Amino acid sequence: PSPSLVDCGVEGNLGGGVLCSRRSSPTFDRCRISGNLSGNGSTLGGGLFCDEESAPSLVDCAIERNSIEVVCDETRPSCDGPLLGGGVHCAARSSPSFLNCVIAGNSVRLSGSCEVGCRVGGGGLHVGEGSTPRLVNCLIAANFADEGGALLGDAGAAPLLLNCTITANLRGAIVGAPGFLGALENCIVWNNSPDSVCCRVESCIVDDDPLFVAPDVGDYHLLPDSPAVDRGAFGAAPAFDLEGTARPCGAGIDVGAYERGGCPPATSFRRGDTDSSGALVPNATTVRPM
16 A cells, blocks of 8 residues: 655554554655654554555654653553664564654653563664665654664664764664664764764764754754865765755765755655655654753
8 A cells, every 4th residue: 555645744642653554655745743652552663663564755754752651560560572663663674765854852761660671772763674764864863762762773674874963862873783784874973872873884973063053952954164064975965955955055065964055945856756866766843852
């Protein structure tokens, strides 16, 4: 099935927000998946659950303030399985794509005293074995989990993040198990706690302060003297930024989700053009730190 949802909201649900069933390929344009809660019965994907072999496409979407919450007590002595993916859970062999999306303020929380230890991770995203999500021009900010505040990846998982800004996440930025195959290109990873990056990194800002305009109030645009300006690689860079501004807007491509400068918007992209190449794949939000 390949339904298309435009300008929709999936908000305030119990049991999670959206389930993309096995081998489905729905498209979401300008949709908000927000404030959904999982934990009673389902502990995977508080906002979006991408089932095995599914390939949803999300463009200009916000996945915000979703959560997985479990409390262990006398009536529920154990967590009944792992708690993974407060914002997004990518099951094995799924291949979702995210273009110009915000994944922010999501969390995975376990409280109380559980009889058996539970895996709790992937505040923003959890990526399962063999899953190959692609994120372009995305802001991943202010997410929380015990491990992998921004993203937690299993062995064999291979997410690709292009021109993304990953900041203000708690308990690690990109955390992967041995054999994790993730890659970052033209990305900013800054002010996460800690700023761990367990994957291949190319043309990224991970050690220098990127000089955001006003990170305390969730403004992650770049100041004029940011080390991210004109520092990106041209090869894989999209033709526009998270807000549609044309790239490059200067001597080179800027690193991160936002291109600095007053350049006019790029030519409108089409749904499914996840790498801004013009070819279709078949089938700005203010974020405050936690």
